[in-house]
Amino acid sequence: MVSERDDERHADFNEHALQGEVPSDHQLIEATKNGDESAFAEIVERYKNPLTNYLYRFLNDQEEAIDLAQETFVRVYFAVERYHTAYAFSTYIYRIATNLAISEIRRRKRRRLISLTGLFSNDPDDSAEFQPPDKSRLPDAHFEDSETGRAIASAIAALPVKYRAPIVLREIEGLAYEEISNILGLGLGTTKSRINRARGLLRGKLEHLRGVSENE
């Protein structure tokens, strides 16, 4: 049952669209709550690429990234009534995506083979999950096929999850520290510390690349 107030909001959203103004995420969510599927489609359009990219860099698996990005939108849609505007919508959706990705990594862990590298590693922070290779071709195949691209991708994939999520959100998605801390549910200091630690780990893994080595 659509109330008069809902009608007003719906009309408000359409009015914004007609005037060429970009409706905010919150307006789109409100419209979605009122049953406007085109508003939700707009949200999907707005976030599908960032989410897919984030999940791909997180999981190092393109098909899985696309599947989880779709699953994220489905979950947002069915939980839209519970969404409240205390945080930015981007924080909310990245948080859901991160949780799904972490669940996926745990699922992989259960299926993983014993990794000799993991067995001989003494530092638990440096231990990496077994990452099945992604055989799918990327859009920019030329770059990814290059030695540098592959080295960076495998270095990120080898990071522990607690460091991988913040570094990807910061350096690849370009989010602010505060937003990252909200997404991951961490303190600001912890977030910065983890990003620094992730940089340090990547520095160690990529020191054979030109410009990364400390000796240069």
Next chain:
Amino acid sequence: MNNEKNNKADEVISDLLSGLPRIEAPPGFGKQVMARIAAGGPSATSPFWFLSSMKVAIPLLLMIFVGAYLFVQSPDTESEQGPLAAQSERSAELPSIESAAKEEEPFPADVDVSESRSDSVLPVEGSPAKESAFRRRIETGTRQARRAGPRTETNVPETANEGGSIDRTITRPPESMILTPDLDGAILDPREVPGFETVGEFKPADILRIMGIRAEFGENGWRVTSVDTLASGRRSRVLVDDIIEAIDGVPIGRDTVFKGKVTIRTLQIRRGDDVLTVAPGN
């Protein structure tokens, strides 16, 4: 210097990461999302949910079992489980009373206790080892008797030696008087000791006579004057000059009368300074 190098390296790392190509959602992504929404909600739970829950449940159950075991084994539970459990635990801690009893020859059935008994309370003569074993049993039994609750003003009526009438169908002996060890150091639980059962009205002398024990009431109480050969009183090692203080936990006096259904499982005797409980059953 090192910090500068690290900062420079971090900048390079940042450039490399931000320079990675961005992956875009494939065409038809939005339609697929809407199709999944139309299909009815988020995908089903992982088929591995059972395994993951077992990963938590098994250690949790193990911890609960270990905790429960430790709780049961804890000495603090003695008081909560009552004197019976406490006595049972103590009996388990006793030195090898049974082995001492095995070393000793069985009480000779053809020897009259009234004749063999001299000033010593020890019926075993000749072997010092047997003598010490028997003495140890007596001492251990005495310690047990004291732990289990020796005679006190509260559980011995003042009129015990003056006699009285006791209706066995009503009066029950206090637990502390029953749960004392017999001569073998075993804890006597009246619920487990077989006993005589009869109906009628009996004086202490009548009951003792049933067990083959002759006793006279003197200034110290009911003193054993003889024990019949092969009688149950003999088997339970009641000796001449023992003072029978209680039958089945009920203190007896000169005129004590047991009425109704009488069950006799234990005798409490005083031998010198020792208070012992014996089971004349079987």
